[in-house]
Amino acid sequence: MLFNDGISTGDIARRLLLPRATVYRVVQQLKDRGHVLELKKSGRPRTVNTRRTRGIIKKRITRNDAVSMNQMASSLGISRQSVQSIVKKDLGLNSYRLLRGQYLTEQSKKNRLEKAKKLLDALKVRRLSEIIWTDEKIFTVEPLPNRQNARQLLSKDEAKSPKRRLAYKRLFPKSVMVWAGLTSEDSRLWNF
Structure with a gap:
């Protein structure tokens, strides 16, 4: 409108607080084409990334x-x-390697808490020198995936979330049982 009113490009740039080169380019497009609408771009249209x-x-x-x-x-x-x-x-999204981590279900967390409470109750009743400390555990041996090749696609916000710690459950896991005993007086350790 300002160009059609006969105002110079310098005055238009000062009024609209725009760079003079921008105003000159728009005025030139208006002179050449009669409009300032964006032209259809040449080039190959997208066929795959739709x-x-x-x-x-x-x-x-x-x-x-x-x-x-x-x-x-x-x-x-x-x-x-x-x-x-x-x-x-x-x-x-980015590709992240899998992290190693212990897989604890809510049930296993509750079991650990109950066992710790029972142990504390037993210590209140007896002296430490009379207690034989034993422990047994069934360890499930599962091969970890190749962390270099097994990847996760996550956004940068999820990169440090617990979602990166994956647990792999196998249909027939291999198990190993370990048992140990220890007394406080003779400090002997038995492993089976």
């Missing part, structure tokens, strides 16, 4: 954040680089 593909990938990661990008790419029929680009740039 809203539908991004939605499918997001749903799969939400269901299982340890899904392999290679498997996802082959099932969708697109390249791995396209899947990586969508996951990193569009969804804002």
